[in-house]
Amino acid sequence: MTVRLYDTQAQALRDFVPLDPGNVTMYVCGPTVQSGPHIGHLRAALGFDILRRWLEHRFGRVTFVRNVTDIDDKVLANATDGEPWWALAYRMELEFSRAYAEIGIAAPTYEPRATGSIPQMIELIELLIARGHAYRAPDGSGDVYFDVRSWREYGALTHQSVDAMEAATDADPRGKRDPHDFALWKGAKPGEPADAVWSAPWGAGRPGWHIECSAMSRRYLGAEFDIHGGGLDLRFPHHENELAQSTAAGDAFARYWVHNGLVTVDGQKMSKSLGNVALAADALATRDPLVVRYALGAAHYRSSLDVSDRAFDEAEAALDRIQGFLQRVLRYAGADPAVLVHSALPDAFVAAMDDDLGVPQALAVLHETVRAGNAAIDADDAAAIDAARAVNAMLTALGLERAQAAEAVVAGPEQAALDALVQTMIVQRADARATKDWAAADRIREAIAAAGIALEDTTDGTHWSLSPAQTTPPRGADGAEPRTKENR
Numbered sequence: 001m002t003v004r005l006y007d008t009q010a011q012a013l014r015d016f017v018p019l020d021p022g023n024v025t026m027y028v029c030g031p032t033v034q035s036g037p038h039i040g041h042l043r044a045a046l047g048f049d050i051l052r053r054w055l056e057h058r059f060g061r062v063t064f065v066r067n068v069t070d071i072d073d074k075v076l077a078n079a080t081d082g083e084p085w086w087a088l089a090y091r092m093e094l095e096f097s098r099a100y101a102e103i104g105i106a107a108p109t110y111e112p113r114a115t116g117s118i119p120q121m122i123e124l125i126e127l128l129i130a131r132g133h134a135y136r137a138p139d140g141s142g143d144v145y146f147d148v149r150s151w152r153e154y155g156a157l158t159h160q161s162v163d164a165m166e167a168a169t170d171a172d173p174r175g176k177r178d179p180h181d182f183a184l185w186k187g188a189k190p191g192e193p194a195d196a197v198w199s200a201p202w203g204a205g206r207p208g209w210h211i212e213c214s215a216m217s218r219r220y221l222g223a224e225f226d227i228h229g230g231g232l233d234l235r236f237p238h239h240e241n242e243l244a245q246s247t248a249a250g251d252a253f254a255r256y257w258v259h260n261g262l263v264t265v266d267g268q269k270m271s272k273s274l275g276n277v278a279l280a281a282d283a284l285a286t287r288d289p290l291v292v293r294y295a296l297g298a299a300h301y302r303s304s305l306d307v308s309d310r311a312f313d314e315a316e317a318a319l320d321r322i323q324g325f326l327q328r329v330l331r332y333a334g335a336d337p338a339v340l341v342h343s344a345l346p347d348a349f350v351a352a353m354d355d356d357l358g359v360p361q362a363l364a365v366l367h368e369t370v371r372a373g374n375a376a377i378d379a380d381d382a383a384a385i386d387a388a389r390a391v392n393a394m395l396t397a398l399g400l401e402r403a404q405a406a407e408a409v410v411a412g413p414e415q416a417a418l419d420a421l422v423q424t425m426i427v428q429r430a431d432a433r434a435t436k437d438w439a440a441a442d443r444i445r446e447a448i449a450a451a452g453i454a455l456e457d458t459t460d461g462t463h464w465s466l467s468p469a470q471t472t473p474p475r476g477a478d479g480a481e482p483r484t485k486e487n488r
Contacts (some may be wrong), residue, residue: 003058003354005227006302008235008257009157009243013356016256018226023061025225026052027217027254029234030066030111032209033092034074037099039278039296039307040263040270044231046293047260047301047357049105051229053399054353065220066108067213068093071115071206076196085196086115099280103293104399110220114212118198121207121215124249125184125200133248134184137175142187142203145171146210146241148180151248157240157257168237170209182241183208210241218251228254232262232302261299264306278307291316294400300360318367319400320454322391325370329388332377343389345397359398366394422453422464430462 003016018024028048031041045066055062069075070089079085093113101107125144128134133150137143148154148162155161162180167173171183187205188197197204207215217225230239239257246253262269265276283292295315299305326340346369352361373387395401425444432440448455453464 001058001354003055004356005256005258006356008259011159014256016226018059019224019255021059023063024055024059024227025221026055026062026064026227026229027213027221027225028064028066028108028228029213029230029238030068031093031096032069032072032074033089033096034072034078036092036095037280038270039265039280039283040231041096042099042103042105042280042283042292043263043296043305044260045100045105046103046297048229048258050297050301050359050398051227051258051357052106053397054357057397058354062109063221064106064109065217066111067216068096068111068113069209069212070113071196072209076192079193085193095281099284102284102289103296104289112216112220114207114216117212117216117219118207120219121211122185122198122200124211124215124218124245127249128184128245131248131250133245135177136202137187139175140203141172141175142185142200142205143171143175143183144185144202145176145181146184146245146248147177148182148244149178151244153247154244155240157243158236160236160240165236170237182210182237184211184245210238211245213238214242214246214249214251214253217253218246223250224252225254227256227258229258229260232259235259260301261303261305264304266308267306283312287312288316288319290319290400294319297359297398298363301357318363322366322370322395322400324454325373326388326391328377329373329384333385340388340392342393342396343386345393346390349394349397353397362394362398366391366398369394422448426455426462426464 004013005016006012007014026048028045030045031037048064048066052062052064068089070086070093075085075089079088083091097107125134128146129136129144132147134144134146137145155165165180167179168182171186173179184207185200185202185205186208187203196206198206217228228239228242243253263278264270265278268274268276270277287295291312292315295307295311296305298315298318330337330340346365349362349365352358352365355361369387369390373384373391376382376384376387392401425448429441429444429448432438432444445455448464455462455464
């Protein structure tokens with residue numbers, strides 16, 4: 001068993017060997033909650049959810065920490081007289097949690113808020129000052145900065161020299177020795193809310209952004225842990241600064257750095273100025289959450305992902321094919337849900353996931369198993385049941401298990417009544433087709449589709465199943481579009 005991950009610092013694939021083979025430790029930078037989540041936030045969280053699931057499959061346990069930055073310049077800027085910063089932060093945090101849960105992202109083991117670990121941040125800053133790697137601003141403002149030139153390893157993550165870096169813009173430069181020095185503590189300023197200030201040995205104020213994650217990862221995972229994750233845009237300066245301050249304090253810190261790729265919308269970078277920021281709420285209001293999960297998780301986590309209507313349509317069609325196959329197997333096996341009990345994962349699927357979380361290659365294995373399973377049903381071969389079990393196991397590994405959609409086999413009076421109505425319409429459609437009344441056949445088919453019901457014409461009759469709202473025509477078992485008036 002060898003899992004390989006691309007380590008940003010090493011700039012290479014590395015065999016993943018956790019400190020404790022029975023408990024993988026993982027810290028991921030969570031949201032700054034000044035506003036609600038967009039698609040990029042969902043994509044990032046989903047990538048690490050899939051990684052977590054796979055590491056749990058491989059190692060049994062993952063202690064997963066994802067923080068919430070609830071005190072920040074942006075949070076303060078977006079607060080109003082009617083909604084103070086802490087209320088805004090909590091409301092936005094709930095929006096993130098709802099969006100994550102809706103697409104099946106598991107809750108972290110721990111989800112600390114920055115404001116809950118300020119004593120640990122102060123302790124870490126004091127240690128950096130004592131070691132000569134941080135200093136108080138000489139103007140008495142209460143600011144404390146990390147002295148980047150005091151730490152020879154600064155730049156180790158992104159492989160840059162200090163002089164080649166952009167100057168730090170995270171704080172007022174009023175007391176800096178060097179433009180590249182970054183804020184560990186920001187002294188209180190006139191006009192800022194009194195409840196956004198904490199006491200510290202060097203003066204009242206609040207923590208800088210970078211010190212938060214160093215303190216929280218240390219508190220919840222220890223001085224050394226396995227994986228530090230986040231978006232590609234966090235490599236510099238955020239993660240570079242985290243690495244510097246933690247190692248300067250004497251901590252070994254993260255052993256592997258894993259970063260996910262960014263999101264574009266219709267080929268363009270998301271930007272408020274372009275007006276193309278794709279909000280998570282908008283996507284989830286118009287698409288099935290499982291479709292959103294599939295669309296955002298189908299690309300390799302390190303690649304750039306372009307979000308478009310076409311990407312969601314393709315995800316919906318893919319899930320429909322998977323669900324259609326599972327429902328065909330249930331009918332083939334006498335509608336016994338027990339046939340979907342998990343089997344072992346296919347070797348090719350495991351190899352793809354072990355190789356730097358190769359989800360695109362893993363999905364290819366899944367869809368090939370669906371194709372083979374459909375062919376087995378057509379040949380009246382019981383191998384279809386084995387294929388369905390493998391498909392179910394792969395869906396669960398990817399967090400797509402809701403695609404099983406067992407509505408078609410649910411018993412009860414409601415199901416019986418619905419089945420009677422749909423079967424009547426199926427007979428009417430068959431009669432219309434037999435008399436070549438194509439217009440009537442199409443009207444019946446369209447009425448059935450508008451009700452969220454998919455039809456499958458097979459050699460042993462027409463079967464129906466509940467399906468997500470269709471944006472593409474229902475497809476047969478082989479993925480071909482059903483015959484209609486326009487394509488007969």
